[in-house]
Amino acid sequence: MKKLLIIALAIVAGGFFLTSCNKGVNKHPGFEKTADGLYYKFYHKSNDTTQAKQGEFCEVELVYGTPDSLLFDSRKLPVAQLPLKIPVIKSIYPGDIYEGLAMMHVGDSAKFFTNADSVFKKLFRMPRVPKFVDSTGDVYFSVKLLGVKTAAELQQEEAAKMAALQEQEAKDRDAYLNEHKITVKPTKDGLYFIPKKLGHGPHPQAGEIVSVQYTGYLLDGKKFDSSIDRGKPFEFTLGKRQVIAGWDEGIAMLRKGGTATLIIPSTLAYGPRNMGPIPPFSTLVFDVQLVNIEKAPAAKK
Numbered sequence: 018m019k020k021l022l023i024i025a026l027a028i029v030a031g032g033f034f035l036t037s038c039n040k041g042v043n044k045h046p047g048f049e050k051t052a053d054g055l056y057y058k059f060y061h062k063s064n065d066t067t068q069a070k071q072g073e074f075c076e077v078e079l080v081y082g083t084p085d086s087l088l089f090d091s092r093k094l095p096v097a098q099l100p101l102k103i104p105v106i107k108s109i110y111p112g113d114i115y116e117g118l119a120m121m122h123v124g125d126s127a128k129f130f131t132n133a134d135s136v137f138k139k140l141f142r143m144p145r146v147p148k149f150v151d152s153t154g155d156v157y158f159s160v161k162l163l164g165v166k167t168a169a170e171l172q173q174e175e176a177a178k179m180a181a182l183q184e185q186e187a188k189d190r191d192a193y194l195n196e197h198k199i200t201v202k203p204t205k206d207g208l209y210f211i212p213k214k215l216g217h218g219p220h221p222q223a224g225e226i227v228s229v230q231y232t233g234y235l236l237d238g239k240k241f242d243s244s245i246d247r248g249k250p251f252e253f254t255l256g257k258r259q260v261i262a263g264w265d266e267g268i269a270m271l272r273k274g275g276t277a278t279l280i281i282p283s284t285l286a287y288g289p290r291n292m293g294p295i296p297p298f299s300t301l302v303f304d305v306q307l308v309n310i311e312k313a314p315a316a317k318k
Contacts, residue, residue, distance in 0.1 A: 043056075044056075044155075045058075045130050045155075048128075048130065051112060051116060053108075053111035053112035053116060054111060054112035054131075054132070055112035055113070055116050055117055055129055055130070055131055056129060056130035056131070056155070057117055057120065057127055057128070057129050057130075058127060058128050059125060059126070059127045060126045060127060060128065061124070061125060061126045062122070062124075062125055063122055063123060063124025063125055064124075065122050065123040065124045066122060067122060067123040067165055068119070068121065068122055068123075068165070069105045069118060069119070069121075069162075069165045070105065071105050071106060071107060072104075072105065072167075072168070073104075073105050073165055073166065073167055073168070074102045074103065074104055074105065074165070074166050074167075074168065074171055075102070075103045075105060075118055075162060075164075075165060076100040076101070076102055076162075076163040076164040076165070076166060077091065077100065077101050077102075077103055077160055077161060077162055077163060078091055078092055078100065078101070078160070078161040078163065079091045079101055079103070079158065079159070079160055079161075080092070080158075080159040081156060081157060081158045081159070082156065082157060083133065083149075083150055083151070083154065083155075083156055083157070084154070084157075085149075086149060086150070088156075095291060095296065097291055097296055097297055098291065100163050100164070102166075102171065103118070105118060105119075109139050109140055110135050110139045110140070112131050112132070112135075113131055113135065113136075113139070113140060114129060114131060114140070114158050114160075117129040117131075117158065117160065118160070118162070121160065121162045122162065123162050123163070123164055123165055124162065125161070125162050126159075126160065126161040126162075127159075127160055128157055128158070128159045128160070129157065129158045129160070130155040130156070130157050130158075131155060131156060131158070132155060132156075133146060133150050133151060133152055133153070133154050133155055133156045134146055134152040134153070136156045137150065137152075137156075179289055179297075179298070182289075182297055182298040183283075183298050185298070186282070186283060186298040186299065186300055189236050189300065190236065190280070190282065190300045193236045193280075193300070193302075194209075194280075199211065199280070204266065206262070206266060206284075206285060207282045207284055207285060208263050208266050208267055208279065208280070208281060208282075208285055209278075209279070209280035209281075210267055210270050210277060210279060211277055211278040211279075211280070212270075212275070212276075212277045213275075213276040213277055213278065214274070214275050214276040214277075214306075215272060215275055216271060216272030216273050216274040216275025216276075216307060217272055217273060217274055217275075218272050218273045218310075219272065220269055220270065220271065220272055221255050221268065221269055221271070221307070221310045222255070222256075222269075223255055223256025223257070223269075224254065224255065224256060224257070224313050225254070225255050225310055225311065225312060225313060226252060226253070226254055226255075226310070226311040226312070226313060227252070227253065227254075227255050227268055227307060227309070227310055227311075228250040228251070228252045228307075228308040228309040228310075228311075229244070229250055229251050229252075229253075229268060229305055229306065229307055229308060230244050230245055230250050230251075230305070230306045230308055231243065231244050231245075231251060231303050231304065231305045231306070232244075232245055232246075232303070232304045233301055233302070233303050234301070234302040234303075234304075235294075235295070235296075235299060235301065235302070236299070236300055236302065239294075241293075241294040241295055242294075250308045250309070254313065255268060255269060256269070261281065261285060261286045261287065262285040262286075263279060263281030263282075263285035263286055263301070264279070264281075264303075266285065267279040267281070267303075267305065268305065268307060271305070271307040272307065273307055273308075273309065273310055274306075274307065274308075275306070275307050276304070276305065276306045276307075277304075277305055278302065278303065278304055278305075279301075279302070279303040279305060280300065280301075280302050281300065281301045281302075281303065282300050283297075283298045283299055283300060283301075286299065286300075286301050287299070
């Protein structure tokens with residue numbers, strides 16, 4: 018009887034030990050773990066019952082990284098790209114971020130940990146995990162779910178947003194022209210060409226190589242680019258769409274040595290695209306000088 022009691026105690030002790038070891042497998046204290054291996058912790062749970070369905074879009078604040086490195090923070094994106102929108106799709110691998118998004122309701126904020134190797138190779142479709150990342154470790158995703166939209170709702174919102182930006186661009190451009198007392202008429206395409214120095218010789222022709230010194234500004238006076246700062250003229254083939262349409266048109270109106278200011282509406286520039294320092298629907302101002310004109314190599318004798 019005593020021997021049986023000892024064996025029973027040993028079994029109980031062994032079971033307790035195994036249970037303790039299993040609990041210790043949770044490498045993220047304070048986090049729960051799904052059956053598919055996604056670690057999660059909710060910092061705020063809202064009373065909203067709205068959840069995203071496949072085919073819809075989550076509007077989120079999203080931060081992700083490794084324990085040692087911040088890899089992305091949507092809050093630092095340009096205002097025009099906010100809020101960040103993530104299409105809701107079927108999980109790419111068990112325990113991925115899409116499983117986490119499916120758990121959330123609008124207004125919730127949570128943090129998820131998922132395997133780094135799977136994140137980079139399966140989610141980001143990279144051939145290998147970056148050297149600074151431990152492939153055996155985890156990547157965290159901190160998410161605040163701001164809203165859920167259908168594709169149709171997003172299209173309607175985007176169309177309204179683009180229309181408002183176009184209207185504002187026209188107002189800002191008119192204000193700029195009035196403030197700087199610019200009275201020249203635009204070309205039929207909308208380009209304002211303001212000559213400063215006439216230059217000499219013929220105008221450059223399509224297919225010729227032109228060298229141009231320039232400085233580009235937004236309407237608010239912010240400089241976004243300059244060949245002068247780089248100490249070297251910018252060279253391109255005229256009329257081959259190697260530059261924005263406003264440049265092809267405006268540079269062709271110069272003669273060698275001539276200078277001018279080009280006021281280029283977004284329809285002749287980058288339109289609705291966000292180009293880093295250049296927001297969507299931006300009228301651009303360029304101070305330009307045509308430094309040189311050369312025949313294309315094939316046309317040289």
